Amino acid sequence: MEHSNVVIVGAGLSGLAAAWRLRAGGVRSVVVLEGRVAPGGRAAAVSPPPDGLPPASMYARRSDRDLLELAAALDVPVDELPDDPGLSDLRIDEDGGTEASDEHMPLGASWWTLLRNEWILGRVARLAEGVDFAEPWRSADAEHLDALTVRGWLRSHTSDPDLLELVEEQLTLAAALPADRMSMLWLLAHLGPEPDRGERPLRLDADLLVRRLAARAGDAVRPGHHVSRIEHGDGRVRLSGDWGSLSADRVVVACPPSDAGRLEVAPPLPASRRRLQRQWPQAEVIRTEIVYWRPFWRGFGLSGEMHFDDGVPAWTVDDSPPGASQGRLVAHTYTFGEADPLGADQSVADDPERHRALLLENLSGVLGPLAANPVSLRQPLPDADPYSRAYQSPMPPGFLTEFGPLLRAPVGPLHWAATETAVFPCNGTLDGAVRSGYRAADEVLDPTARGA
Numbered sequence: 001m002e003h004s005n006v007v008i009v010g011a012g013l014s015g016l017a018a019a020w021r022l023r024a025g026g027v028r029s030v031v032v033l034e035g036r037v038a039p040g041g042r043a044a045a046v047s048p049p050p051d052g053l054p055p056a057s058m059y060a061r062r063s064d065r066d067l068l069e070l071a072a073a074l075d076v077p078v079d080e081l082p083d084d085p086g087l088s089d090l091r092i093d094e095d096g097g098t099e100a101s102d103e104h105m106p107l108g109a110s111w112w113t114l115l116r117n118e119w120i121l122g123r124v125a126r127l128a129e130g131v132d133f134a135e136p137w138r139s140a141d142a143e144h145l146d147a148l149t150v151r152g153w154l155r156s157h158t159s160d161p162d163l164l165e166l167v168e169e170q171l172t173l174a175a176a177l178p179a180d181r182m183s184m185l186w187l188l189a190h191l192g193p194e195p196d197r198g199e200r201p202l203r204l205d206a207d208l209l210v211r212r213l214a215a216r217a218g219d220a221v222r223p224g225h226h227v228s229r230i231e232h233g234d235g236r237v238r239l240s241g242d243w244g245s246l247s248a249d250r251v252v253v254a255c256p257p258s259d260a261g262r263l264e265v266a267p268p269l270p271a272s273r274r275r276l277q278r279q280w281p282q283a284e285v286i287r288t289e290i291v292y293w294r295p296f297w298r299g300f301g302l303s304g305e306m307h308f309d310d311g312v313p314a315w316t317v318d319d320s321p322p323g324a325s326q327g328r329l330v331a332h333t334y335t336f337g338e339a340d341p342l343g344a345d346q347s348v349a350d351d352p353e354r355h356r357a358l359l360l361e362n363l364s365g366v367l368g369p370l371a372a373n374p375v376s377l378r379q380p381l382p383d384a385d386p387y388s389r390a391y392q393s394p395m396p397p398g399f400l401t402e403f404g405p406l407l408r409a410p411v412g413p414l415h416w417a418a419t420e421t422a423v424f425p426c427n428g429t430l431d432g433a434v435r436s437g438y439r440a441a442d443e444v445l446d447p448t449a450r451g452a
């Protein structure tokens with residue numbers, strides 16, 4: 001049977017980053033097994049966009065150090081997001097009424113509400129100062145904050161319905177989960193030590209990044225190799241699937257806990273780890289890419305950043321590729337129900353045709369008939385892919401304190417990567433994927449962890 005020092009399960013960004021680090025650390029044989037037909041995971045484009053357009057952008061912050069360093073090492077360009085102050089954002093209310101603003105994400109609130117909004121967000125930022133971002137479950141007030149929903153916390157600070165709606169909308173935009181299902185501790189960890197106050201994100205072609213990283217790993221990366229079983233004991237690990245089997249000294253499981261939960265492991269993982277995988281929360285976002293002949297909204301003085309109160313979509317952003325003539329809007333629909341601010345009816349997730357029709361109807365209601373006839377519209381199809389396509393994993397109350405300590409804890413020769421295991425606030429992001437891959441590789445390289 002073929003034997004390697006380290007086998008990595010999953011050739012997403014975290015698995016490829018782990019392979020890169022292990023190679024740099026002198027590990028001779030590393031194999032990366034990937035279930036999909038191509039490497040890249042969630043950072044890869046689902047299918048090539050039409051007319052030679054580059055894949056839709058992904059976004060990074062200036063503080064995403066490991067991601068930006070890796071992009072620089074692989075010559076992947078990172079651009080400033082253009083910001084034309086002459087263009088307006090739009091807010092569209094339930095009746096189709098519009099309000100323009102040159103602020104990002106127009107708020108449609110009175111000056112008095114905005115003032116108290118600043119006060120509430122200031123309190124959130126002060127609470128975040130007490131959070132341990134590497135291990136939020138160790139924060140001084142962790143149990144208390146994790147028992148609270150964000151909505152519960154907000155309601156203990158104001159009863160003003162306008163203010164509640166405004167703050168909930170902003171937090172939902174930042175975290176993609178309604179405030180009544182989000183743990184206050186998770187929100188604070190997710191927002192980070194300096195909650196983003198209007199910093200323009202950077203954009204990069206994550207698809208190019210993972211393709212270059214996979215190319216560097218060469219034939220160590222084996223697509224079409226779904227791992228179904230892992231057996232460990234006697235200092236060896238055996239991995240198998242329809243393709244056959246191979247053995248290793250160590251394994252890095254570089255896929256999200258929901259995917260890891262489908263692996264059959266013998267002897268079984270500890271019961272608490274299995275529960276973590278079984279109960280892993282999934283985000284509910286439909287991300288749709290809509291390409292037009294040109295970014296015609298700019299001719300109407302609009303930035304393409306729109307915010308729809310009825311939730312289909314919750315918001316859009318202009319992702320027209322620099323230098324290309326075509327225009328691209330990326331639309332986000334949150335399918336957690338209409339009762340929550342920005343939420344859409346869950347049924348649109350089950351019925352892509354209905355989602356498409358509602359989306360185009362709403363866009364053309366604001367942008368006119370040109371919006372009704374895109375060159376292409378791509379939205380994920382339900383159940384088209386057996387692996388996770390989750391955006392990030394906002395956690396409900398109690399989850400982080402119960403399961404956080406298990407996220408990265410190795411089990412025998414098995415180490416855990418994937419962005420979901422990263423420190424905060426980059427947990428859930430591309431930077432988190434890179435960091436988690438490096439951390440898992442460092443565990444393997446550490447002679448004490450290796451037992452050498």
Ligand SMILES: Cc1cc2nc3c(=O)[nH]c(=O)nc-3n(C[C@H](O)[C@H](O)[C@H](O)COP(=O)(O)OP(=O)(O)OC[C@H]3O[C@@H](n4cnc5c(N)ncnc54)[C@H](O)[C@@H]3O)c2cc1C
Nearest residue numbers: 010012013014035041042043058059227255418419429430
């Ligand atoms: C639509 C979308 C937009 C996003 N936008 C941004 C953004 O703008 N900025 C940002 O920072 N982040 C963004 N993210 C998040 C970012 O893409 C992820 O954090 C990152 O790509 C996760 O990488 P990963 O390696 O941790 O996981 P994955 O990419 O999920 O990699 C896991 C790999 O394991 C494979 N796998 C799973 N099970 C098995 C098995 N049993 N055997 C073999 N292989 C297996 C999977 O096929 C996959 O390739 C976005 C995510 C999505 C879905």
